[in-house]
Amino acid sequence: MLRLIHHLLPLLLILLFTAAQQVHSWRPWPNAVNNNSRSSTADFRFGPSKKFEGSSEFVDLKYHMGPVMTTNITVHIIWYGKWQPSQKRIIREFINSISADSVKPPSVSGWWKTVQLYTDQTGSNISRTVKIGSEKNDRFYSHGKSLTRLSVQSVIKSFITARTKPLPVTPKNGIYLLLTSPDVYVQDFCQQVCGFHYFTFPSIVGYTLPYAWVGNSAKLCPGICAYPFAVPTYIPGLKPVKAPNGDVGVEGMISVIAHEIAELVTNPLVNAWYAGPDPIAPVEIADLCEGIYGTGGGGSYTGQMLEGRDGATFNVNGIRRQFLIQWVWNHVVNYCTGPNALDQ
Template sequence: MRQGSYACRFPALSVPVALYLTVLSLLLLITPSIAWRPWPNHQTNGSDPIYGASKKYEGSSEFVHLKYHMGPVLTANITVHTIWYGTWAKAQKKIIREFISSFSAVNSKPPSVAQWWKTVRLYTDQTGANITRSVVLGAEKNDRFYSHGKSLTRLSIQSVIKSAVTANTKPLPINAQNGLYLLLTSADVYVQDFCGQVCGFHYFTFPSIVGYTLPYAWVGNSAKQCPGVCAYPFAVPDYIPGLKPLKAPNGDVGVDGMISVIGHEIAELATNPLVNAWYAGQDPSFPVEIADLCEGIYGTGGGGSYTGQLTEDGDGATYNINGIRRRFLVQWVWNHVVSYCTGPNALDQ
């Protein structure tokens, strides 16, 4: 579906290919390649039902048929350009910035974010080149005045990105070769299907809207709208009596909940940026990707309604991996070498 090039080592898209991408994407009803909620025992939009059972177990290789479809993966060093849409506190930005910076922080205390990223790096393209080790912060753009309103559709998300890369002052750089554009919406912004179906998704921009084909991910702060859905396990649904939330490692339920979704989206952008690389299932417009396969699993024994074995700090906050200075809770991803979900905090390593 996403033939062409906007990442890795490929040149900019030609006009015919860009037109093809745009038309085909519109025919697919603008469906992002992933739409994810961290709450256990649900299915990603369009996922093949056969994978529902596989998510209950770390070693579910009998049911998982993850395949490589010969498309590119992100082998070039990744630069994450962030768009802060809405109202964000400085402390919230610092948490997210450190998480992204921790991807390449190899000296972090184990189990670390960088070790978690090693599983993603196991994936290769058809030349045998691995996904890059380097994930760094790039330029940022603040849209604190809600230039496109407080209610966004999936198409208007692309318009927000266009505004950021075409701004009269300090536009984000156009980096079609190794840039990744991360749009983060604050807690007072509603996005189409947010909470009901998605907490985040990734896709690519249409040349007809943005002028370029750029990989992007959107993640929303669910603190005011649905923390029990998108900030689980730091918040729990009201309809489940007796279930107590865990204490967030950085003291911000909404942002700590976003961290795992951000990791989920970046991992899948790296391994399936054009929806023609690594995924399971028969339909590339609804792929089951490497993080989808491990929803709700954060530690050994995880699956179903159980997160798995986690760690508590001295203040009772729960986490599973270390960043440069902070601690985070991030879901595991599928390891195609051993055919089960893995993470650096696994007890059997």
């Protein structure tokens, strides 16, 4: 109750002085209804404590002494399937915005500062620098339009061993991001996950490399993976919010990409920062804040988000665009935080 009062007082004051900038929240978070998840590792073992920004007493996030990414981080992108140039630009600009300190708040780089709080056993923080490295296109679906988790690793292998311009092998500071187009199905997509991260097996790829997959849900399940820009069909009367960049599938991907990158850099080999007893299915810093996009978020509420002049919904500014991304767990204050918090 004290924390609730702590949140409400600043909220009332801010609303009085910033009436020109609209904020609103959305309900319900669809996963609370059908138990689908934006991440392969999310579960409900912490009950409400992992869903509400102010509830922290039962969250047991620990450091398990594994490596985190403390040197300049490079994201190598594999565009699997058919992508429009405009779609690629949106995703590139989000990733490039992570290190763009000159952007006005609330910014993507402000969101990343929470991720930077995490350290390794030497006390070194997560790197502030995230940049795009090499990019490869797979327009002809080299491994088909239906991928398993293991075949995702085979796709990565095919590009780091390519005869011409292979992806560089950078296991200490490289992230290999496989993005699949709307006509590609990946194992458990829509049913349990919208994206996942892990590390490649030397027996398959030849190296241990941190990687993530995120799918474009525009055709398969936008109401699950692109919420709140699309809404589930099983909730009649609920209206979607307007996407800031005009592409619902890609807008949904942006938040999942943010989710997976935040977890990859803090838990690249699944032996660093996570909660829960099971390293096979760890609850990580983005899982703990699943569905929270602003102050008051938790349970079935996304929290207070911003509305642009064109009516689009967002919570962070990028270099040239606005985005909606979920908050992450701040282990210093023991609750979910984001740069658009009304009490900062």
